Amino acid sequence: MFFREAIMRAVREEMRGNDRIVILGQDVGAFGGSYREFDGLFEEFGAGRVRDMPVAEAAMVGVGVGAAAAGLRPLVSITYMDFMMLGFDPLINYGAKLRYKTGGQLTAPLVVKTTAGAKGQGVAHSQCIEAWLMSVPGLKVVAPSTAADAYGMLKAALREEGPVVFVDHKRLFPVAGEVPLAEEIVPFGLAKVCRSGTDLTISTHSFMTRVAMEAADLLQSEGVSAEVIDLRSLAPLDIDTIAGSVRRTNALLTLEEGQVTCGVGIEVIARVQEILAPISAARVGALPAPVSSNRVLEPACLPDAQRVVQAARKLLKR
Amino acid sequence: MLIRSFEEALSRRKDHGFQLLSSGEEAVAVGLCSILNEEDQLLTGGRSIGPSLARGVEPARVMAELLGKASGTNRGKGGRGHLADPAAGFFGAHAVVGGNISIAGGVALAKQMLGSEGIVAILFGDGAFGAGGLHETLNIAATWRLPLLFVCNNNQLSVSTPRNAALAPKNLSDIGMAFGIPSQTVDGMDVDIVRKAMGDAVDHARAGNGPVFLECISYRFSSHSTTARETRSRSELTAIRAKCPIVLYTAVLKAAGILNPDMEKELSRDVAEAVEGALAFADASEYPNASEVLTDVW
Numbered sequence: 001m002f003f004r005e006a007i008m009r010a011v012r013e014e015m016r017g018n019d020r021i022v023i024l025g026q027d028v029g030a031f032g033g034s035y036r037e038f039d040g041l042f043e044e045f046g047a048g049r050v051r052d053m054p055v056a057e058a059a060m061v062g063v064g065v066g067a068a069a070a071g072l073r074p075l076v077s078i079t080y081m082d083f084m085m086l087g088f089d090p091l092i093n094y095g096a097k098l099r100y101k102t103g104g105q106l107t108a109p110l111v112v113k114t115t116a117g118a119k120g121q122g123v124a125h126s127q128c129i130e131a132w133l134m135s136v137p138g139l140k141v142v143a144p145s146t147a148a149d150a151y152g153m154l155k156a157a158l159r160e161e162g163p164v165v166f167v168d169h170k171r172l173f174p175v176a177g178e179v180p181l182a183e184e185i186v187p188f189g190l191a192k193v194c195r196s197g198t199d200l201t202i203s204t205h206s207f208m209t210r211v212a213m214e215a216a217d218l219l220q221s222e223g224v225s226a227e228v229i230d231l232r233s234l235a236p237l238d239i240d241t242i243a244g245s246v247r248r249t250n251a252l253l254t255l256e257e258g259q260v261t262c263g264v265g266i267e268v269i270a271r272v273q274e275i276l277a278p279i280s281a282a283r284v285g286a287l288p289a290p291v292s293s294n295r296v297l298e299p300a301c302l303p304d305a306q307r308v309v310q311a312a313r314k315l316l317k318r
Numbered sequence: 319m320l321i322r323s324f325e326e327a328l329s330r331r332k333d334h335g336f337q338l339l340s341s342g343e344e345a346v347a348v349g350l351c352s353i354l355n356e357e358d359q360l361l362t363g364g365r366s367i368g369p370s371l372a373r374g375v376e377p378a379r380v381m382a383e384l385l386g387k388a389s390g391t392n393r394g395k396g397g398r399g400h401l402a403d404p405a406a407g408f409f410g411a412h413a414v415v416g417g418n419i420s421i422a423g424g425v426a427l428a429k430q431m432l433g434s435e436g437i438v439a440i441l442f443g444d445g446a447f448g449a450g451g452l453h454e455t456l457n458i459a460a461t462w463r464l465p466l467l468f469v470c471n472n473n474q475l476s477v478s479t480p481r482n483a484a485l486a487p488k489n490l491s492d493i494g495m496a497f498g499i500p501s502q503t504v505d506g507m508d509v510d511i512v513r514k515a516m517g518d519a520v521d522h523a524r525a526g527n528g529p530v531f532l533e534c535i536s537y538r539f540s541s542h543s544t545t546a547r548e549t550r551s552r553s554e555l556t557a558i559r560a561k562c563p564i565v566l567y568t569a570v571l572k573a574a575g576i577l578n579p580d581m582e583k584e585l586s587r588d589v590a591e592a593v594e595g596a597l598a599f600a601d602a603s604e605y606p607n608a609s610e611v612l613t614d615v616w
Contacts (some may be wrong), residue, residue, distance in 0.1 A: 022431070054461075059420045059454035070359070071432055074424075089451075093414050097444065102402045102410065103393030104614040137615050162616050163592020174441055238478070 004037040007113075008181035010154035011038065011075065015045055018073060018295035021158060023050045024064050029072040030102060033117065034079045035173045046292070057259035061087030061112060065095040068110035071292040073158065078114040080125045081167065088111070088125030092292035095163040096138035111157045111164045114141070117207055117257055118302055119170040128206070128258035128286075130167050133265060134235045141234040142186060145209035147177035147214035149232055152186025159185070169207040193245070200312055201245040202257040203268050205231040208303065212255050215308035224312060228252075234264060242268055243275045251315055255308055260285035282315045284308055319564055319587045321347065321368040324377060327543050327593045328367070334385055336546075337398055338370035338413075342507075342539035345563035346471045347372040349512025349534075350439060353520050357436035359409040361422040364399035365471075366411030369441055373408045375401070377592055378599035387422075387603035392609075394606045395614070416442065416449030416478075423455040424537040428527075437465040437523045445476035446491055456531070460497040463528035468494075470531070471506060473538040478549050494531035495546075506534030507563045510570070526592050537561055 015021045017128070023038060029052040032039040038071050042050040057078055064076035078084050085092070095108040112140050118126035125169045140160060144150045150168060157164040187245040192308045194209060215228040227245050231237065246252045252272060254265025265283040271281055287301045340347065351372035354360060362369045370380055375391060383390025383401055390392060390396075391403045399413025409425055412418035422440035422559045429436050441525075446452060459466045469489070476484040487493060494501025494515055500522060504515045519530035537558040541548040548555070571577035 020432075051462075054457055056450075056454040056455070056457070058450060059423065059458055062417075062420025062451060062455070063424040063427060063458060066421035066426075067428045067431075068424070069421070070425040070428035072424075074427045089414055089417055089418060093417060094412060099616065101392060101396040101400045101616045102404075103391070103395050105392070105402060105404055105409070140616075 001147050001176065001179040002148055002173065003147045003168070003175050004035050004128060006151035007037040007154055007168065007181050007309070008039055008041065009179070010151045012041060012044065013075055014155055014158040015041065015049065015298055018158070020071065020073045021049070021075065022067070022072055022076050023077060024053055025062055026053060026055050026060070026079055026215065028052060028077050033077065037173065056084035057083045058089065061244065062090035064112070065090045065108045065111045068095070068108040068163070069098060069106045073109050075111045075158065078112055081114045081116040082124050082127045083127070084114055088171070088210045092136050092139070093165065095152050097134050099180060100103040100138060105151045107161055108163050109161055111166055113154070113166045115166065115170055116167050117169040118291045118298055120293050120295070120298060123290040126291040128256065130165070130234055131258055131263045131267070133165055134264065138162060139235060140164045141167065142188060142232060143174065143206040143234060144232050145206050145230050147175070148179045149192070151179050151185050153188070153232065156185050156187055156293060167206060171207045182225055187240050188233040190233065191238040191241040192230045192232055193227065193241070194230050195226070195228040197225040199248065199249055200251045200253060200316060201223050201242065202226050202228045202253045202255055202308070203242050203251045203265070204228065205234065205264065206257065208255045208257050209302060211305055211308060215312070218305055218309050219312055224316065227314065231264070237271065238266070239268070239271045239275065243272045246272055246276060246279055250280060252279055253308070253315055254281070254283045254314055255303060256285045257302060258285055259288065261288070282311050319585060320377065320592055321371050322564060323589045323593045324381070325367055326373060327597060328384060332428040334398070336543045337367070337384065337545050338365045339540050340365050340538070341473055342558065342562065343473055344368055345509040345512050345567070346469070346534040346536050347441070349509045350441065350469055350516050353516040354407060354439060355436065356407060357434060358405065358437050358439065359425055359436060360361045360407060360441065361409045361425065362411045363415060363418060363443055363446055364411055364413035365443065366399065366401050370401045370403070370411070371406050372407060375403045375406045375408050377405070377596040382600040382603050383488070386598045386605055387600050389543050389599070389603035389604040393610070406520070408415050416446035416451040418442070419446065419451040419493045419502040420455045422466060423458055423464060426445040426459065426466040427462065430462070431463055437467065437520060439467040439469055440517055441469045441471055444470060444474065444481050444485060444490060447485055448476070456493065456497045456499060456529070459529040459604040463526065465523045466529040467523055468529060470533045472533050473536045475538055475542070477542050478546065489533060491531055492532040499529050499531050500611065501531040503533040503535065506536035507561050507566060509563060509567050571602035575615055
């Protein structure tokens with residue numbers, strides 16, 4: 001099953017089981033979503049529950065949060081993660097704080113599903129800003145890398161009691177993967193060991209998990225055994241699984257497509273250090289520049305397997 | 319009278335940081351709330367003491383919230399600008415200017431989709447008029463025919479900047495026309511006029527005909543907050559305070575023979591008692607335990 005189909009299946013199953021789930025966003029209706037990840041849902045559930053909205057992300061999130069607080073369970077689709085910035089006020093100032101600021105009277109169970117990552121679309125359509133969101137109390141953030149996890153985690157997201165940001169990735173949509181035939185929930189807060197190793201732990205998430213696996217193959221041919229861990233859930237973060245791995249490998253390399261400054265990686269490193277005392281660690285991420293649509297500059301900015309291998313060699317002093 | 323007295327009592331206190339008062343704007347809140355039913359919800363901007371009291375939220379719990387006590391509407395965690403009591407039909411205030419407008423759109427969508435009889439009113443100031451959230455939500459509310467009342471309490475000041483320096487339209491209600499939304503500008507100092515306009519608007523929305531936009535012209539008697547500088551001249555303020563909606567309506571009721579001096583005295587006494595009671599309740603209440611800092615985060 002393709003990644004986009006896994007999303008579609010999760011939403012369809014949840015919408016069948018809970019008539020309070022509505023989809024709000026740009027081109028989600030008859031068009032079926034920018035990546036056809038909502039194909040067929042408009043036909044099955046109608047224009048009332050699968051609602052096209054004007055291209056006004058602030059109001060998409062605002063209406064979604066308000067509807068969530070008042071009893072619905074909206075999935076708000078924000079086509080590109082860059083555009084989430086327009087919806088930060090309702091999401092962060094209202095949705096994430098609602099339960100706290102009302103003393104538990106109200107909560108906003110909505111899912112903002114958005115697409116991160118670079119695929120030739122330029123400086124304002126390519127960013128991975130999930131690290132910005134990890135520091136918001138009251139917000140959960142997940143970013144799966146496989147079709148099975150996309151399916152299971154989106155189902156979990158649609159059953160959460162507060163706001164969730166579900167981050168998928170442009171380059172993952174066309175990727176196929178095994179998805180269980182039976183209904184399955186993937187709970188938040190559990191990282192997944194994708195490949196076992198003994199010399200180095202690579203902590204990553206989303207599309208970069210595939211890059212990490214490629215790098216691990218290359219490292220293997222150099223005699224380095226790398227363990228690859230897909231965080232899947234960024235908030236809450238399963239730091240025990242990473243720390244357990246680093247306890248054995250004694251080296252931690254973090255990999256993300258976003259910026260390394262105040263990124264996911266440095267947070268992982270810091271929290272592992274809090275458990276294990278100083279460790280040998282390094283970060284790999286995009287270069288500190290905007291991600292251009294230019295066919296030379298885009299790949300120049302983004303991390304790839306070679307860059308991961310080089311960083312690993314340096315970290316392990318090989 | 320309760321709102322004015324409550325705010326005056328609160329402004330004499332110094333143990334709450336600062337407050338956002340609405341003295342002078344009472345007729346807007348009271349006129350609006352006098353029309354709303356139990357199943358309706360009211361959302362407001364941060365200037366929410368008057369509207370919450372007008373909606374019927376218990377004064378003691380409002381006072382406790384504003385003074386940070388655990389017996390407050392929000393367990394003391396919301397404080398000024400974030401009062402909420404959805405069970406009383408006051409879905410809540412939100413202190414980001416214009417931030418609650420699209421939220422109200424969502425509450426109205428939920429009402430519509432869940433088949434509720436209720437409607438939603440969003441009360442905001444002219445300060446929020448220039449914000450994108452209003453324009454985006456007007457468009458969506460008109461497209462989906464949401465049961466939503468946009469009530470702009472035009473108190474002439476965007477925080478401290480005069481209305482004419484901040485907003486281009488001659489009448490703020492002109493904005494409704496662009497979206498095909500019935501719109502009106504009324505005198506917000508006259509509670510009867512406000513109530514009449516709100517009544518028509520609520521009927522329209524309740525009948526499923528979609529949103530309505532009302533601009534109420536009012537005057538804020540004090541500065542943005544109890545600690546903000548007053549930018550208007552003394553003579554300007556005297557002229558503004560002469561338009562007091564409470565004095566105006568008292569005269570109307572007396573002229574109509576509805577209110578006599580004894581009743582007026584009794585009302586004043588009741589109000590004073592209610593405010594004293596609210597203060598006593600708040601003062602007798604505890605602050606939240608510090609361990610509550612981590613409860614209800616998720």
